[in-house]
Amino acid sequence: TLFITVLFWVLGVEIFAQKQPQVLPADQEISLKYGADRLGKRTDDAMRKFRDNRLGAFIHWGLYAIPGGEWNGKVYNGAAEWLKSWAKVPADEWLKLMDQWNPEKFNAKAWAKMAKKMGVKYVKITTKHHEGFCLWPSKYSKYTVAQTPYKKDILGELVKAYNDEGIDVHFYFSVMDWSHPDYRYDIKSEEDAVAFNRFLEFTDNQLKELATRYPTVKDFWFDGTWDASIKKNGWWTAHVEQMLKDMLPGVTINSRLRADDYGKRHFDSNGHLMGDYESGYERRLPDPVKDLKVTRWDWEACMTVPENQWGYHKDWSLSYVKTPLEVLERIVHAVAMGGNMVVNFGPQADGDFRPEEKELADAIGKWMQKYGECIYGCDYAGWDKQSWGYYTRKGKDVYMVVFNPPYSKHLVIKTPKGTKVVKAALLDGKEVAVKETARNEYNVDMPAKDPEGPFVIKLQIEENAGGADKYRDALT
Numbered sequence: 001t002l003f004i005t006v007l008f009w010v011l012g013v014e015i016f017a018q019k020q021p022q023v024l025p026a027d028q029e030i031s032l033k034y035g036a037d038r039l040g041k042r043t044d045d046a047m048r049k050f051r052d053n054r055l056g057a058f059i060h061w062g063l064y065a066i067p068g069g070e071w072n073g074k075v076y077n078g079a080a081e082w083l084k085s086w087a088k089v090p091a092d093e094w095l096k097l098m099d100q101w102n103p104e105k106f107n108a109k110a111w112a113k114m115a116k117k118m119g120v121k122y123v124k125i126t127t128k129h130h131e132g133f134c135l136w137p138s139k140y141s142k143y144t145v146a147q148t149p150y151k152k153d154i155l156g157e158l159v160k161a162y163n164d165e166g167i168d169v170h171f172y173f174s175v176m177d178w179s180h181p182d183y184r185y186d187i188k189s190e191e192d193a194v195a196f197n198r199f200l201e202f203t204d205n206q207l208k209e210l211a212t213r214y215p216t217v218k219d220f221w222f223d224g225t226w227d228a229s230i231k232k233n234g235w236w237t238a239h240v241e242q243m244l245k246d247m248l249p250g251v252t253i254n255s256r257l258r259a260d261d262y263g264k265r266h267f268d269s270n271g272h273l274m275g276d277y278e279s280g281y282e283r284r285l286p287d288p289v290k291d292l293k294v295t296r297w298d299w300e301a302c303m304t305v306p307e308n309q310w311g312y313h314k315d316w317s318l319s320y321v322k323t324p325l326e327v328l329e330r331i332v333h334a335v336a337m338g339g340n341m342v343v344n345f346g347p348q349a350d351g352d353f354r355p356e357e358k359e360l361a362d363a364i365g366k367w368m369q370k371y372g373e374c375i376y377g378c379d380y381a382g383w384d385k386q387s388w389g390y391y392t393r394k395g396k397d398v399y400m401v402v403f404n405p406p407y408s409k410h411l412v413i414k415t416p417k418g419t420k421v422v423k424a425a426l427l428d429g430k431e432v433a434v435k436e437t438a439r440n441e442y443n444v445d446m447p448a449k450d451p452e453g454p455f456v457i458k459l460q461i462e463e464n465a466g467g468a469d470k471y472r473d474a475l476t
C-alpha cells in the first residue's frame with residue numbers, strides 16, 4: 001500500500017508539475033505556443049494613443065475602503081486593500097462588508113472633473129480586486145454592487161463620466177479572487193485541476209461581460225496572476241489576450257497577465273515581452289542610466305502616494321507620504337524613459353477623496369496646465385541624463401525638465417554626435433542663452449527670474465550637422 005501511495009504521489013506531482021524548457025545554445029530560440037505574439041512595439045493608432053496619453057490615474061476602490069486598514073480595533077500598516085489577508089478574515093465574514101457599501105458622497109461626474117483638472121488622460125479602475133467584490137452588477141457573482149444598499153452600476157457611471165470628459169478608461173482586473181471557492185493557488189491534484197478550470201471559465205465569463213457592457217474600455221490591466229496555478233496555465237493567459245482583442249479591436253493588455261508555455265511571466269522564455277506593455281514597475285522606476293533597455297519596449301509604471309497604500313487607509317501617518325513635487329518627478333522620470341505613469345488614488349468608503357489626494361490632483365494639474373507639452377505625446381530623447389533633471393522629446397523638439405538648478409547657474413547639455421543646439425527658450429517664448437563649451441557640450445543659462453519650481457526649457461536642435469569643428473581631442 002505504501003509503495004502504491006508513494007507511486008501515486010510521485011505521479012501526481014509529476015503530472016501537475018510546471019513544465020521545464022529544454023536548455024538550448026544561447027542564440028537559439030525555443031518554440032513556444034503561448035509566448036509573445038509580436039516582436040517590437042505596437043504601432044497602431046490605439047497603442048499610439050495609449051503611449052501619447054502618458055499620464056494616468058489609478059482608482060483602487062472596494063470593500064477594503066470601509067475598514068480602511070483597521071479590523072477589530074487593530075490598525076494594520078500593510079496595504080489596506082490586503083486587510084482581509086493581514087487580519088486573517090474569512091471570505092464570508094469579509095464580504096459581509098457589502099451590507100455597509102453605500103457611498104452617499106459618490107459623484108462620478110465630480111470624480112471625472114477632478115481627473116480632468118489633474119491632467120490625466122486615462123483612469124484605471126479596479127473592476128474587481130483580490131477580495132472578489134465587483135463594482136459592476138456581474139451576473140456571474142453574488143458579490144457585486146447590485147447586492148449592496150447602493151445597488152447601482154458604479155463602473156458604468158464612472159466609464160460614462162470619464163469618457164464624457166474625454167478621458168480614456170482602463171480596467172484593472174484581479175484574476176486571483178479570494179471570494180471564489182474554485183480559486184487555487186497551485187494545481188496539485190485532479191480535484192484542483194477540475195476546480196480551477198471551472199474558475200477560469202468563470203473568469204472568462206466576467207471578462208466577456210466587462211467587454212460587452214463597457215465597449216469603450218481601452219485597456220485591461222491584469223493583476224493577481226503570480227500564483228503557480230496561473231503559471232501552469234499559460235495557455236489561458238494567451239487565450240484571454242486574444243479573446244479580448246477579438247472582442248475589442250485595439251484594446252491594450254498588460255504584460256502582467258501573461259505566462260508562457262513554461263510559466264515565464266511578462267517576458268517569455270525567449271526574452272520577448274508578452275502583452276502590449278511591461279507592467280512590472282510598480283512603486284519603483286528604471287534607472288535613467290543603467291536601465292535604458294526599457295526604452296526598447298512600451299511600459300507603464302504605477303505608484304502610490306504613501307509608501308504602499310493602494311486602497312483607502314485611515315492613517316497615512318504610518319508611512320512616508322510623497323509630496324506633489326516627488327510625485328511629479330516620478331511622472332517626468334517615467335516619460336523621460338519612454339514610459340507611462342499611473343498615480344494612485346484610494347477613494348474613501350463614502351465616495352469622496354481624502355484632502356491630501358485632492359490637493360495632489362490640484363498641484364499636478366496646475367503644473368500640467370503650464371508645462372504638459374513636455375509630457376503628452378513625448379518620449380525618450382536619447383540624450384545622456386544630466387543632474388539638473390530629465391529630457392523628453394516630441395519629434396524635433398527636445399525638452400529640458402529642470403528639477404535641480406545648479407549653483408553655477410548653467411545647465412550642462414551633452415548632445416549626441418552630430419547634434420547641435422540652435423536655440424533655447426522657456427515655454428512662454430523667452431529665450432535663454434546657450435553657449436557651446438566643447439564638442440557636443442553646451443551651457444544653457446538658468447532663466448533670470450527663478451521659476452520657483454520645476455520648469456521646462458524647449459530646445460531647437462539641428463541633427464546630422466556635419467562639418468569639421470574647432471575642437472582637438474587630447475592625445476593621451
Ligand SMILES: C[C@@H]1O/C(=N\OC(=O)Nc2ccccc2)[C@@H](O)[C@H](O)[C@@H]1O
Binds near residue numbers: 224310
Ligand atoms: C497595483 C497593486 O498590484 C498588486 N500587486 O502587484 C504585485 O504583486 N506587483 C508585483 C509583483 C511582483 C513583481 C512586480 C510587481 C496588488 O496586490 C495591490 O493590491 C495593488 O492592486
